[in-house]
Amino acid sequence: MADRYLSFTGTASGRFLTRRLGLPQPAALRRWSPGAPGLDGGLLHLTAGTSGLDLAPVLARTGLGTDDATGRPAAVVLDAAGIRDVEGLAEVHAALHPVVRSVAASGRIVVLGAPLDPADHHQAAAQQALEGFVRSLGKEIGRGRTVNLVRLTDAPAAESTLRFLLSPRSAYVSGQVIEVGAHQPVAPDDGDRPLAGRTALVTGAARGIGAATAVRLAAEGRAVAVIDLDEAACKDTVEKITAAGGRAVAVGCDVSDEAQVEAAVARIAEELGAPTILVNNAGVLRDNLLFKMSVSDWDTVMNVHLRGAFLMSRACQKHMVDAGFGRIVNLSSSSALGNRGQINYSAAKAGLQGFTKTLAKELGKFGVTANAVAPGFIATEMTKATAERVGMGFEDFKAAAATQIPVNRVGEPEDVADAIAFFTGEAAGFVSGQVLYVAGGPLD
Numbered sequence: 001m002a003d004r005y006l007s008f009t010g011t012a013s014g015r016f017l018t019r020r021l022g023l024p025q026p027a028a029l030r031r032w033s034p035g036a037p038g039l040d041g042g043l044l045h046l047t048a049g050t051s052g053l054d055l056a057p058v059l060a061r062t063g064l065g066t067d068d069a070t071g072r073p074a075a076v077v078l079d080a081a082g083i084r085d086v087e088g089l090a091e092v093h094a095a096l097h098p099v100v101r102s103v104a105a106s107g108r109i110v111v112l113g114a115p116l117d118p119a120d121h122h123q124a125a126a127q128q129a130l131e132g133f134v135r136s137l138g139k140e141i142g143r144g145r146t147v148n149l150v151r152l153t154d155a156p157a158a159e160s161t162l163r164f165l166l167s168p169r170s171a172y173v174s175g176q177v178i179e180v181g182a183h184q185p186v187a188p189d190d191g192d193r194p195l196a197g198r199t200a201l202v203t204g205a206a207r208g209i210g211a212a213t214a215v216r217l218a219a220e221g222r223a224v225a226v227i228d229l230d231e232a233a234c235k236d237t238v239e240k241i242t243a244a245g246g247r248a249v250a251v252g253c254d255v256s257d258e259a260q261v262e263a264a265v266a267r268i269a270e271e272l273g274a275p276t277i278l279v280n281n282a283g284v285l286r287d288n289l290l291f292k293m294s295v296s297d298w299d300t301v302m303n304v305h306l307r308g309a310f311l312m313s314r315a316c317q318k319h320m321v322d323a324g325f326g327r328i329v330n331l332s333s334s335s336a337l338g339n340r341g342q343i344n345y346s347a348a349k350a351g352l353q354g355f356t357k358t359l360a361k362e363l364g365k366f367g368v369t370a371n372a373v374a375p376g377f378i379a380t381e382m383t384k385a386t387a388e389r390v391g392m393g394f395e396d397f398k399a400a401a402a403t404q405i406p407v408n409r410v411g412e413p414e415d416v417a418d419a420i421a422f423f424t425g426e427a428a429g430f431v432s433g434q435v436l437y438v439a440g441g442p443l444d
């Protein structure tokens, strides 16, 4: 969204005029900042149906008081895990109907559901319905408020997921479903600094989403290998990390080249310690309509995204299996759902979702999780280059994109970095095989 338009809608006269003209009202997203790390206000805990979840201790640790939730709650957690039939859905409506308008701007609604029971089609239908409910509410709620669904069977295993969704870190995540496995977390998690001392490897980290992710993981105490095609281009990211007291090295490596990947991972293990966190973020675009797309443009996109993620994951998994711990996050995209002029990119990004789920199944028993983060429109050099290619100024391009996004804003690299950091957390060990769209709302 063009900055001038944002400032204009921030004034009383601008709001009045743009509303009268039916123009989009960009939400004032309250993102995380060191001075304001939590939501402003209390948490309202509601229940629909009869649930066996022991939520109180977990919710107490979110830092959101349940006493001051009257009036304008900053967060609403609706426990609907006990809904077993369509009649039960009426309780979901009855619980949220009176409070939805009172939820504070940039507030959070998290609906808790249960995994679908294949032996009980009434339960499966009712629980599946929650997904449609959340996706629709995510589109209509506005004012920077988000609505997400967490499917769980025990509360402690979902603690890190709830903390993420009930924090400013998830400002650009809405209309999403996260399924959490049914076990206790293996290690305590103190929120913003989950566990220092692990080595993370982020590809394509010279700029954009990769750079923001490297900085974010370093702030959590990870030693970070900043990988990109050109080692010198990684200098800025490394300097940012070291200036803040973190540890990082720049590594030049083409992720689609087997020998370079093996050498890079060996060097990182030697210099920083075994890489047990891997973020496959390196990416390129070679957009064209199918009939005009060259084989070389097809191959380039497949090689960087799919072959690159495969080579990196194969090289790092040895270290993860030895450590009995690993976190792999692959960058998919909203384009995985199909996008005109991107058959190579869409195929690669959809392929990464299948790749992720398979990794999760293969490596889960070694303590390794694999998840995909699928950004929508994020303001980076990549989207800037697309604007140039279609002959539009970047501000106009962002403004046009924002009109299609429920929060009426394009995303920032930090929005994606926050979601990636959540998946790499020690306590996210029972969140695996998930695809999380970070797109400012649900997608069609």
Ligand SMILES: NC(=O)c1ccc[n+]([C@@H]2O[C@H](COP(=O)([O-])OP(=O)(O)OC[C@H]3O[C@@H](n4cnc5c(N)ncnc54)[C@H](O)[C@@H]3O)[C@@H](O)[C@H]2O)c1
Binding pocket: 203, 204, 205, 206, 207, 208, 209, 210, 227, 228, 229, 253, 254, 255, 256, 280, 281, 282, 283, 284, 304, 308, 331, 332, 333, 334, 335, 374, 375, 376, 377, 378, 379, 380, 381, 382, 383
């Ligand atoms: N920006 C968006 O709107 C958006 C949306 C959805 C998904 N994504 C994905 O997120 C990731 C990061 O995107 P971004 O917007 O920050 O892009 P970007 O173009 O700003 O950064 C990508 C980085 O990857 C590096 N890279 C490219 N090929 C490489 C290779 N073979 N080996 C090593 N590094 C290589 C580039 O040099 C660059 O520094 C990509 O996978 C992209 O497809 C971005």
